[in-house]
Amino acid sequence: xSHSAYGTLARQYPGRLFxxxxxxxxGKSTQLTLLAEWLRGLGYPVVFSxxxxxxxxxxxxxxxxRRKLLTPLTFSLIHATDFSDRVEREIVPSLKAGAIVxxxxxxxxxxxRDVVRGLDPGWVRSLYRFAPVPSRxxxxxxxxxxxxxxxxxxxxxxxxxxAGMDLGLHSSAAESYRIxxxxxxxxxxxxVGEYGLAVMDATKAVEIQQSAxxxxxxxxxxxxxxxxxxxxxx
Amino acid sequence: xxxxxxxxxPIPGIEPETLSGWLVVIEGTDGxxxxxxxxxxxxxxxxxxxxxxxxxxxxxxxxSRGIRRAKQGNTLGSNAFNLFYATDFAxxxxxxxxxxxxxxxxxLTDRYTYSxxxxxxxxxxxxxxxxxxxxxxxxxxxxxxLRIEVSDLVPRVLSQGGFDYWESGMDLPMGEDLxxxxxxxxxxxxxxxxxLAGEYDFEVLDATRPVDSLADDLALxxxxxxxxxxxxxxxxxxxx
Numbered sequence: 001x002s003h004s005a006y007g008t009l010a011r012q013y014p015g016r017l018f019x020x021x022x023x024x025x026x027g028k029s030t031q032l033t034l035l036a037e038w039l040r041g042l043g044y045p046v047v048f049s050x051x052x053x054x055x056x057x058x059x060x061x062x063x064x065x066r067r068k069l070l071t072p073l074t075f076s077l078i079h080a081t082d083f084s085d086r087v088e089r090e091i092v093p094s095l096k097a098g099a100i101v102x103x104x105x106x107x108x109x110x111x112x113r114d115v116v117r118g119l120d121p122g123w124v125r126s127l128y129r130f131a132p133v134p135s136r137x138x139x140x141x142x143x144x145x146x147x148x149x150x151x152x153x154x155x156x157x158x159x160x161x162x163a164g165m166d167l168g169l170h171s172s173a174a175e176s177y178r179i180x181x182x183x184x185x186x187x188x189x190x191x192v193g194e195y196g197l198a199v200m201d202a203t204k205a206v207e208i209q210q211s212a213x214x215x216x217x218x219x220x221x222x223x224x225x226x227x228x229x230x231x232x233x234x
Numbered sequence: 235x236x237x238x239x240x241x242x243x244p245i246p247g248i249e250p251e252t253l254s255g256w257l258v259v260i261e262g263t264d265g266x267x268x269x270x271x272x273x274x275x276x277x278x279x280x281x282x283x284x285x286x287x288x289x290x291x292x293x294x295x296x297x298s299r300g301i302r303r304a305k306q307g308n309t310l311g312s313n314a315f316n317l318f319y320a321t322d323f324a325x326x327x328x329x330x331x332x333x334x335x336x337x338x339x340x341x342l343t344d345r346y347t348y349s350x351x352x353x354x355x356x357x358x359x360x361x362x363x364x365x366x367x368x369x370x371x372x373x374x375x376x377x378x379x380l381r382i383e384v385s386d387l388v389p390r391v392l393s394q395g396g397f398d399y400w401e402s403g404m405d406l407p408m409g410e411d412l413x414x415x416x417x418x419x420x421x422x423x424x425x426x427x428x429x430l431a432g433e434y435d436f437e438v439l440d441a442t443r444p445v446d447s448l449a450d451d452l453a454l455x456x457x458x459x460x461x462x463x464x465x466x467x468x469x470x471x472x473x474x
Contacts, residue, residue, distance in 0.1 A: 009360055056310055057318065060300030069296045072246045073324045073370060078297070081317035088311030118246030126366045130313050 006107060006125045007133040013095035016220055017132055019106040021188065022140030023181050024162075025147030026202045027209070031140070032104050034210045035217070039100055043226035047094040051105035054085035065161055072117035075161065079110055080127045087131060095132060098225050107131050108139075108195065112187035116180065117167065135220045138213060139192055142202035144182050152177075241373035248332055250372065254465045255335035257372060258456060259346040262380030263423050264401040265391045266441045271380065271449060272342050278453040279340055284460065287334040290344035294325035305400065316354040320367050323350060327371060335372075340460065347371045348434065352426035356419065357406065376459045378452060379436040381428070384421045386442050391416070 018035070020028035039046050052061060061078050064070040070078065094101050107128040114124045152174060160166065163173040164180025192199055198216055200209055260268050260275075276286045301318055304310045310318060334341045347368035354364040391397060397412040399405075403419025404412065431438055437455060439448060 009363060054314070056304050057300065057314070059303070060297050060318075060321075063299075064296050069325070071324075071328050073328060074296060074321055077317060077321040077324050081314050081321055084317050085310055085314035088313055120243050123243045123366065123369065126363070127317075129360070129363050 006111075006128045007131055009129040010132040013092065013132065014098040014225075015095035015101060016224060017091070017095060017101045017103065017134040018136050018138070018217060018220075019103040019108075019134045020138045020140065021105060021108045021191075021197065022142065022202060023144075023147050023184055023188070025150035026140035026142040027150075027206070028138070028140040028202070029104050030206060031138075031200070031209055031213055032102055034206075035213055036102055038210075038214055039102075042221075044221070044224065045097075045099040045227045047090070047099045047101045049086055049090050049101055049103045051103075051109060052079065052082055054082040054089075057082040057085055065159070068160060068166070070161065070166065072114065072119055072166070075117065075166075076110065076114040076119055076124060076127070079114075083107070083110070083128070084130060091132065100224070103134075106134065106137065108137070108188070108191050108197070111191055112184045115187050116164070116183045136217060137195065137197045138200050138216075139188060139197040140200045140202040140209075141188075144178070144185060146203060147181065148178060241369060241371055243369040245328070245370050248328075253332065253335040253372065255337065255339045255341055256460055256463065257331065257335060257341050257343065257374040258459075259343045259348075259374040259377040260380065261345055261348050261377055261427065261436060262441060263349075263382065263387065263420055263427065264398070265387055265394060266380045266382050267390070267445070268344050268380060270445070271452060272344055274449045275453055275456060276342060278449075279342075279456065279460075282457055282460075285337075285339045286342060287330070287339045288342045288344065289326055289330045291319075291323075291349065294322040295329065296325040297322035312354075312357045313359065316350075316357070316359050316364060317367070319350050319354075323347065323368070324370070331372075338465065343374070346374060346377070348377065348427065348430045348436075349423075352423050352430060355426050356403065356422045375463055376456070377434065377436040378455065379427065379431050379438045380441040380448075381431075381438050382424070382441040384417055384424065387420060388417075 020032045022028045036046050036048065052058070057078065061082060064074065064078060091101050091103070110128065111121070111124055115121050158173045158177050163177040165173060165176050167176070167180065169179045170176040191197060200212065202209065260272055262268050272288060276288065279286050297318060301322055304315070304318065331341050331343065351361075351364050351368060355361050391401075397416045399412070401420070402408075402412045402416035403422075404415050406419065407415050408418040408422075409415040430436070439452060441448065443451075
């Protein structure tokens, strides 16, 4: 089964797409925010896109989660619906307009989670055939214990699906979360080779990671248009 | 490119061999008379002693509200709409269809993945992609396709209250007004269903025949199919 299916229905656009992936507590969102600041400072138009944020689909996802209606299959499909809506209404139009789109989590989150939930890896990849392939994708590699410490110390109440409780891994949410995250890590590691994700050492200092990220992105910025200066400067 | 056998992708937690019921699908475009034929068929099958359950499109607990809201504002992109329908279908599949099949029911399904695939293709979806999305659906025991031409469909729709916005594909739109769009849209849906009929081995029935004779024909075909595909025939039922 070929995994190249993902992206085959997407076109090339003038903008750039940079995405970050990693388990909760890997520090990827912090790095993406810092990257956005830098890019804006350089004068590029920047658009943020977050996982699971389509306004129309969100109500259904929330309801499904709150009432525990979601199975691995419907969990997968509702997230693909949400993502598809964001691709059509946010990501692709911004890329067409020549913007830099920064996505906090991308298709790889689904590839990892849905497969851990027992879905066929090839099928999940095919679901996302419409997704544009990023100019650069960063994977924040972090030891499980480090990520768990960051998350469990800050956020005591784990949500049902977040902890993978739907899989019946353990009766304790914290323990279930630990097992679930460890399985997701295994899937992420497979994706690194399969899709050539750039691996970041997420145990390094924030500013060191950030400068590595900027260095990796800089070559992708050549010939990219900056924002028009405001009228008074013209 | 990754390709799948139609109906070939496993669903976590569902073992196909535990499904002892029958999945019977009635396909056909909007206004062809599926609902009344399903009503009659249900009565006939219950008289024969079969336990019958029914389901149709967009009736899921999870997603039907969200879909209704999205339609009202016409606010979702076409791919997202296709996947929303797939979510809705999957929810019904796992909550209604699979449990009924596990319990040995005849599951009468008012349209299945095929109508969803046809509608998606007409709205511009890549045919291989949308078929792959629905490859998780179990293969029905039989699909009965109530086939009609658009020209025969128009008088029926008029007598049933006129042209519906969505059934006329006005979200695309395909013509200057509801009538023109209806003709074009339904024509395309029928062409796609015809295509799928060959690909997935539908039994095709001429829906322009008199209702009673069509109902008889359908009931006969279904009851023969149920006998031919009878489950668990070994051993006495009543303890001696």
